[in-house]
Amino acid sequence: MKIIYALAFSLLLFTSCNNGKGQRIISGSNGNINSLLIVVDNLLWEDSVGETIRDVVAASVPELTQSEPLFSLSQMPPTVFDGFATKSRTILKIEKGGPAGMVIKHDVYARPQTVVVISGKTDQEISEQLINNGDEIIAAFKKEELKENQRRIKISLVDDKPLQETLGVKLNFQTAYRIAKQDNDFFWIRKDLPTGTMDILVYEVPLNTIKNGDSTIVDIVRMRDSIGKVHIPGPVEGSYMITEESYTPYMNETKLDGKLTYETKGIWDVKNAFMSGPFINYAIEDVANDRYVVIEGYVFAPSVEKRNNIFELEAIIKSIRIL
Known part of the structure; x- marks a missing residue:
């Protein structure tokens, strides 16, 4: 019986170290969403290198109604980077002494995991690597x-x-979300928060609603304002959602579900009422059906941080597939 137990234990140990394809099995990663572990010597962290790190990965998220960092940072020196700490899902490592460079690695200590290694012989070289590769990082x-x-x-x-x-x-x-309103080809999906709501709008408009060119952002603002007037009433009579008039939304061309998409980020407001918050809007060109599929997420949560709320909405939106 002891021999059987020993053989079973040996087999378990073997399969834990090898998945049959010559690849090691590593444990799962951990960490809160948008939390980033910085592995850097304490002296560097407290000097110009640390300042550059914070400027790059803790810069304010654009298009929010209050200042919030891209990532919530925690720092530890390489001498204590071991054990549970290595299981963080996202890690930025600073290595001083080697040639200047930036390397992105995946699943080094855990899975899934992204590790970015920045190296340089001097503080200046390290800072330059951080700045020059900031967008990619x-x-x-x-x-x-x-x-x-x-x-x-x-x-x-x-x-x-x-x-x-x-x-x-x-x-x-x-399941924390519910379909709060369905009106023909318009859907309003909501999630209740302790201090407000997270909302998703899904609808379609004719392909000629948005023209590609200098008027694109104007067309998008006009479209969402018309939808707000019809479908998103405010708290008092005659009030409804509009795009903040004093703030020009950011617009970018991207792709969702392999299709040309206009990504718009900005601030929503309520006409004739004191309510506002951030929104992200994606207009997906669906040529086969002569339409744009429009999906928007927005947050109403006064006086609280909204970075992770908007990021959750973005994750939902980017799962969309046109059948």
Whole structure:
């Protein structure tokens, strides 16, 4: 019997170290969404290198109604970077002494995990690497966090059959959300917060609603303001959601579900009422059906941080598939 137990233990140990394909099995990563571990010597952290790190990865998130950092940072020196700490999902390591460079690694100590290593012989070289590669560093960490957010969302999904049958789109959103309003080809999906709500709008407009060119952002603002007037009433009679008139939204061309998409970020307001907050709007070009599928997320949560709320909405929106 002891021999059987020994053989079983040996087999378990072997399969734990090897998955049969020559690859090691590593434990799962951990960490809150948008939390970033910085592994850097204390002296560097307290000097110009630390200042540059904070300028790059803790810069304020644009298009929010209050200042919030891109990532919440925690720091530790390399001498204590061991054990549980190595399981953080996103890690920025600073290595002084080697040639200047930046390397992005995946699943080094845990899975899933993104580790960015910045090296340089001097403080100045390290800072230059951080600044020159800042956009790529942020994009790598954001990609990892988006995947993690979507993984968590999939744990408890709402049946999106009404969206599929009415608009021909599939969307992953969790059971904390509910379809608050359905009006023909318009859906209003809501999640209650202790201090407000998180909202998702899904609808379609004719393809000629948004023209590609100098008027694109004007067309998008006009479109969302008209939708707000019809479907999103404010707290008093005659009030409704509009785009903040004194703040020009940010617009970018991207792709969702492999289709040309206009990504717009800005501040929403309520006409004739004191309410506002951040929004993200995606207009997806669906040429086959002569339409734009528009999906927007916005947050109303006065006096509280909204970075992670908007990021969750972005993760939901980017799961959309046109059937």
